[in-house]
Amino acid sequence: MGERTSRLSRRRAMTLAGTGVAGAVGAAALGGSRSWDRPGTEDHAAAAVPFHGEHQAGITTPAQDRLHFVAFDVITKDRARLVALLQDWSAAAARMTAGRDAGELGAVGGVPQAPPDDTGEALGLPPSQLTLTIGFGPSLFRDAHGRDRFGLADRRPAALAALPRFPGDALRPEISGGDLCVQACANDPQVAVHAIRNLARLGMGVVSVRWSQLGFGRTSSTSRDQATPRNLFGFKDGTANVKAEDDDLAEQLWVQPGDGPEWMTGGSYLVTRKIRMVVETWDRTSLGEQEALIGRTKGSGAPLGRGDEFDELDLELTGPDGEPAIAEQAHVRLAHPSQHNGARLLRRGYNFVDGSDGLGRLDAGLFFIAYQRDPRRQFVPIQTQLARHDLLNEYLRYISSGLFACPPGVRDGADHWGRTLFG
Amino acid sequence: MGERTSRLSRRRAMTLAGTGVAGAVGAAALGGSRSWDRPGTEDHAAAAVPFHGEHQAGITTPAQDRLHFVAFDVITKDRARLVALLQDWSAAAARMTAGRDAGELGAVGGVPQAPPDDTGEALGLPPSQLTLTIGFGPSLFRDAHGRDRFGLADRRPAALAALPRFPGDALRPEISGGDLCVQACANDPQVAVHAIRNLARLGMGVVSVRWSQLGFGRTSSTSRDQATPRNLFGFKDGTANVKAEDDDLAEQLWVQPGDGPEWMTGGSYLVTRKIRMVVETWDRTSLGEQEALIGRTKGSGAPLGRGDEFDELDLELTGPDGEPAIAEQAHVRLAHPSQHNGARLLRRGYNFVDGSDGLGRLDAGLFFIAYQRDPRRQFVPIQTQLARHDLLNEYLRYISSGLFACPPGVRDGADHWGRTLFG
Numbered sequence: 001m002g003e004r005t006s007r008l009s010r011r012r013a014m015t016l017a018g019t020g021v022a023g024a025v026g027a028a029a030l031g032g033s034r035s036w037d038r039p040g041t042e043d044h045a046a047a048a049v050p051f052h053g054e055h056q057a058g059i060t061t062p063a064q065d066r067l068h069f070v071a072f073d074v075i076t077k078d079r080a081r082l083v084a085l086l087q088d089w090s091a092a093a094a095r096m097t098a099g100r101d102a103g104e105l106g107a108v109g110g111v112p113q114a115p116p117d118d119t120g121e122a123l124g125l126p127p128s129q130l131t132l133t134i135g136f137g138p139s140l141f142r143d144a145h146g147r148d149r150f151g152l153a154d155r156r157p158a159a160l161a162a163l164p165r166f167p168g169d170a171l172r173p174e175i176s177g178g179d180l181c182v183q184a185c186a187n188d189p190q191v192a193v194h195a196i197r198n199l200a201r202l203g204m205g206v207v208s209v210r211w212s213q214l215g216f217g218r219t220s221s222t223s224r225d226q227a228t229p230r231n232l233f234g235f236k237d238g239t240a241n242v243k244a245e246d247d248d249l250a251e252q253l254w255v256q257p258g259d260g261p262e263w264m265t266g267g268s269y270l271v272t273r274k275i276r277m278v279v280e281t282w283d284r285t286s287l288g289e290q291e292a293l294i295g296r297t298k299g300s301g302a303p304l305g306r307g308d309e310f311d312e313l314d315l316e317l318t319g320p321d322g323e324p325a326i327a328e329q330a331h332v333r334l335a336h337p338s339q340h341n342g343a344r345l346l347r348r349g350y351n352f353v354d355g356s357d358g359l360g361r362l363d364a365g366l367f368f369i370a371y372q373r374d375p376r377r378q379f380v381p382i383q384t385q386l387a388r389h390d391l392l393n394e395y396l397r398y399i400s401s402g403l404f405a406c407p408p409g410v411r412d413g414a415d416h417w418g419r420t421l422f423g
Numbered sequence: 424m425g426e427r428t429s430r431l432s433r434r435r436a437m438t439l440a441g442t443g444v445a446g447a448v449g450a451a452a453l454g455g456s457r458s459w460d461r462p463g464t465e466d467h468a469a470a471a472v473p474f475h476g477e478h479q480a481g482i483t484t485p486a487q488d489r490l491h492f493v494a495f496d497v498i499t500k501d502r503a504r505l506v507a508l509l510q511d512w513s514a515a516a517a518r519m520t521a522g523r524d525a526g527e528l529g530a531v532g533g534v535p536q537a538p539p540d541d542t543g544e545a546l547g548l549p550p551s552q553l554t555l556t557i558g559f560g561p562s563l564f565r566d567a568h569g570r571d572r573f574g575l576a577d578r579r580p581a582a583l584a585a586l587p588r589f590p591g592d593a594l595r596p597e598i599s600g601g602d603l604c605v606q607a608c609a610n611d612p613q614v615a616v617h618a619i620r621n622l623a624r625l626g627m628g629v630v631s632v633r634w635s636q637l638g639f640g641r642t643s644s645t646s647r648d649q650a651t652p653r654n655l656f657g658f659k660d661g662t663a664n665v666k667a668e669d670d671d672l673a674e675q676l677w678v679q680p681g682d683g684p685e686w687m688t689g690g691s692y693l694v695t696r697k698i699r700m701v702v703e704t705w706d707r708t709s710l711g712e713q714e715a716l717i718g719r720t721k722g723s724g725a726p727l728g729r730g731d732e733f734d735e736l737d738l739e740l741t742g743p744d745g746e747p748a749i750a751e752q753a754h755v756r757l758a759h760p761s762q763h764n765g766a767r768l769l770r771r772g773y774n775f776v777d778g779s780d781g782l783g784r785l786d787a788g789l790f791f792i793a794y795q796r797d798p799r800r801q802f803v804p805i806q807t808q809l810a811r812h813d814l815l816n817e818y819l820r821y822i823s824s825g826l827f828a829c830p831p832g833v834r835d836g837a838d839h840w841g842r843t844l845f846g
Contacts, residue, residue: 066639068776073783112711119706120657120721121640121774124650174781189639190653193776197655197785201706208783214639214776216489216612217544227547230613232620234543283542283624288535298543351544353491353616353637354777358597360496360631362620 045187048127051097053409055254055266058131059346059371060244062223064185067215067350067367068192069272070200071178071402072207074140079150079422085206086418089134089199090410093417099127102198119201122194130186132195134417135270135404138162140179155421157260159269159374160405166387168398175211175274175400183270183369185348189214211400213274215350215367222348228301228309232277232351232364233395235294236301239309240332242346252344255373263420266408268371271379274352274400277365282395293391295330303332331392334385343378345370365396375403468610471550474520476832478677481554482691482769482794483667485646487608490638490773490790491615492695493623494601494825495630497563502573502845508629509841512557512622513833516840522550525621542624545617553609555618557840558693558827561585563602578844580683582692582797583828589810591821598634598697598823606693606792608771612637634823636697638773638790645771651724651732655700655774655787656818658717659724662732663755665769675767678796686843689831691794694802697775697823700788705818716814718753726755754815757808766801768793788819798826 045065049057074082092102103117141156142148182199186192193214200209219231220238224245231237242252250256255264282290291297291304301309305317305325313332317325326333337344348371353364372378387393407420468488472480497505515525526540564579565571605622609615616637623632642654643661647668654660665675673679678687705713714720714727724732728740728748736755740748749756760767771794776787795801810816830843 070779075783112714113709115707116657116710116713116721118657119655119702121653121655123653123657123722175778190774193639193655193774193787197702197706197787200785201703204703209779209785210783212776212779212785214637214778216616216637216639230544230546232542232544232616234539234541234546279542279620280624280627283620284538286536287539290539291535298539299546351613351616353635355598355637356493356632356635360498360633362623362632362635364616364620 044129046126046128048098049129049131051094051132051410052412052415054411055268055409056131056133056406057097057409058133058183058185059253059268059348059406060222060249061129061131061185062226062244063218063220063348064129064131065187065216065218066185066189066192067218067369068184068189068196068212069215069367069369070182070184070196070212071137071210072180072182072200072203073210074149074179074206075208076206077149081206082150083418083422085203086134086422087416088202090416091413092198092202093132093195094410094413096122096195096198097127097130097132099125099130102195102202119194119197122191125188125191125194128186128188128191130184130191130195132199133183133185133270133406135181135183135406136160136421137178137180137402137404139177143179152421155261155263157264157405159255159260159264159376160403161376163271163375163401163403164380164384166383166398168387168393168396169401170397170399171401172399175213177402178210178404180207181270181272181402181404189216213352213367213400215352217351219349219351219366220347222346231366232279233282233290233294235290235296235298236309237349238347239296239301240344242344248344251373252378253346253371253373259374263423264405264407267406268346268373269375270402270404270406271368271370271372271375272400272402272404273368273398275366275368276363276397276399278361278395278397279364280361292327293331295326295332304330329389329391331386331390334390335382339385340381341377343382345372345378345382371406467552469549469551471521472552472554474517474555474833475835475838477834478689478691478832479556479829480520480832481556481606481608482676482771482829483645483672484552484554484608485649485667486641486643486771487552487554488610488639488641489608489612489615490641490792491607491612491619491635492638492790492792493605493607493619493635494560494633495603495605495623495626496633497572497602497629498631499629500572504629505573506841506845508626509557509845510839511625513839514836515621515625516555516618517833517836519545519618519621520550520553520555522548522553525618525625542617542620545614548611548614551609551611551614553607553614553618555622556606556608556693556829558604558606558829559583559844560601560603560825560827562600566602575844578684578686580687580828582678582683582687582799583826584799586694586798586824586826587803587807589806589821591810591816591819592824593820593822594824595822598636600825601633601827603630604693604695604825604827612639636775636790636823638775640774642772642774642789643770645769654772654789655702656705656713656717658713658719658721659732660772661770662719662724663767665767671767674796675801676769676794676796682797686846687828687830690829690843691769691796692798693825693827693829694791694793694795694798695823695825695827696791696821698789698791699786699820699822701784701818701820702787703784715750716754718749718755727753752812752814754809754813757813758805762808763804764800766795766805768795768801768805794829
């Protein structure tokens with residue numbers, strides 16, 4: 001669905017919503033199309049991303065600016081209700097990603113005696129490249145008490161094994177895990193929040209919000225057309241990320257036939273980690289030490305000893321003092337594919353600031369998001385190495401962790417997020 | 424300072440920051456100018472707002488999309504150190520609002536042996552209409568223990584009297600009040616967060632972050648050129664707001680000579696209130712009831728009984744049933760200037776979502792911000808009426824409150840935020 005069509009749809013929904021005064025509503029009030037006045041509403045950032053396809057959107061989609069991520073606990077024991085919700089969610093997701101309201105009767109209901117079919121705060125806003133991506137957590141297959149609530153235990157992929165405990169983890173269970181997750185990414189946070197809120201509303205009695213996280217600045221590029229953004233250490237992040245245009249997506253990103261249960265073919269595994277950054281300590285560290293810890297220059301992002309951001313790391317290079325240009329424990333060396341049998345990740349994390357910590361410091365950091373074909377040979381070995389040796393750990397606190405199996409894409413309006421898993 | 428000049432300044436800072444490889448850094452890496460790829464970087468939303476002027480920017484400035492608000496406790500007892508910080512902050516604020524880095528030596532330091540003069544995460548981003556607005560809290564003049572730490576007790580305006588306790592307040596002291604506040608507004612949250620973080624960094628040992636709040640979607644317009652945005656109840660908010668073009672700003676917004684101590688002339692009083700919205704309950708309320716509680720239609724924002732958003736309320740109008748079109752306890756009637764001797768507020772609040780509440784619900788709502796000439800005859804009587812009678816209170820929880828005296832503008836580079844108060 002094109003952007004113009006979907007914007008018209010939201011406008012039409014608004015006229016349906018009047019309570020007898022629709023005829024008198026001025027065109028000016030309807031025509032605003034988004035609630036602030038930045039020029040360029042026809043631009044790429046405001047457009048729609050197709051919801052249907054071979055793979056779920058929101059993985060190789062060029063990383064949008066904003067995130068609202070939510071993990072749900074399933075609170076029903078009724079498998080049929082859960083499947084029905086996944087159907088309803090898929091229909092609502094298709095509507096909202098096209099810039100339409102979540103419901104069927106017009107954006108704010110149309111029926112004065114009934115609750116609105118949509119909460120309304122995104123009325124008049126364009127699609128803003130909204131993507132909604134679902135994942136299934138290990139506890140959906142067998143919960144913490146060993147119960148197989150939905151008859152899914154034998155469908156659990158081996159790749160969805162619980163992550164090991166890494167050295168230094170200080171995970172808070174109440175903001176970790178979850179039976180289901182939905183990643184909402186958009187260029188307008190109001191649009192991302194609206195989508196998650198309406199999915200939660202539709203899920204009332206079936207699911208309950210376990211935790212949620214807002215992110216405000218992407219920290220990776222997932223397309224060669226995007227410039228590399230900076231994380232809260234002030235460094236470019238994601239220069240060497242897996243990108244949509246790469247030729248090894250089958251090897252690194254998408255689950256292949258024979259990898260495990262067939263229902264995950266075309267899907268991908270998602271790891272989330274909420275990483276508090278002790279930015280006040282970092283800010284007192286010298287520029288030279290910051291660059292040595294990362295292994296790149298802060299200004300350009302070039303690997304130490306090289307001149308351009310996108311130059312390959314030269315791990316053999318030594319400086320005039322005979323020492324390696326990139327230190328043995330530099331972050332980029334420890335994480336480099338050459339250290340992990342070529343394993344790479346598609347990262348699409350976001351910065352966060354959650355207020356302050358009560359100790360005079362900002363509660364800020366990185367909400368890390370990584371997609372991959374198999375965490376057992378990608379995230380787990382890479383993170384094991386980093387957790388053991390990365391000197392950056394002095395400035396980091398790992399406080400939340402999540403692992404989810406994201407099924408393949410929803411093919412069309414008759415398909416839904418739960419089809420391949422629930423059959 | 425124009426946008427182009429300031430962007431060039433940030434670029435120049437980047438070249439200063441290289442560690443010997445500046446010459447090899449490609450023009451492409453430098454020229455990105457912002458870290459994502461939305462077209463229109465030359466547009467209005469990316470431009471600079473002048474920092475110097477008669478009044479502080481960030482009050483009548485057309486409300487930007489994003490907020491990072493911070494309250495500080497002053498931890499030094501040394502008045503001279505506090506004044507020196509206000510001078511340093513003013514210089515850094517002038518630089519950052521112009522799109523430059525916070526320090527003097529180039530954006531990320533220039534000296535490998537020293538900590539960078541700027542934390543770096545806004546490198547390459549345009550000014551994004553950043554404004555920084557300072558306020559002084561009652562506790563700066565006399566603290567909770569009755570101490571006059573900085574010899575300011577006799578300069579405290581009567582209008583800066585502590586707010587009364589309103590019915591229903593459930594304030595959390597640790598996220599209320601503060602000796603100082605800084606409101607950072609910008610169209611890019613990375614720019615707003617960067618500014619607050621660098622002010623906090625400069626204040627190390629003098630001030631400590633007491634609380635901070637991110638906001639993601641403005642909930643008022645402060646200029647007739649802006650469309651009215653929607654709050655998380657899904658309603659347009661701020662239709663009848665005080666706007667920059669109004670002819671009663673001297674009456675409603677700016678402190679006038681003779682109002683109180685001369686140091687506040689040209690300033691304004693700021694009230695903040697963090698209002699949790701119980702959106703899950705609201706979302707189960709019928710459209711008709713929602714509209715009756717607010718007193719406006721949800722779709723167009725028109726007052727009930729009228730046709731257009733900007734039509735005046737008709738408080739006398741009755742419907743076919745003989746009942747008032749706008750109920751006696753409707754929010755818009757209770758807050759209307761006719762009920763409060765003409766008092767109005769300039770609101771520029773933001774939506775927030777702070778994750779979830781541990782009970783399966785989003786922790787979401789409105790961070791209310793209002794500027795005014797005198798809270799004693801504006802915010803206090805209006806809020807007293809609302810706290811007593813507004814049926815919306817069923818869906819609201821007031822969890823934080825702040826009151827600050829915002830001095831007049833910084834006139835030029837030799838002036839600073841503390842001049843009128845500290846003399």
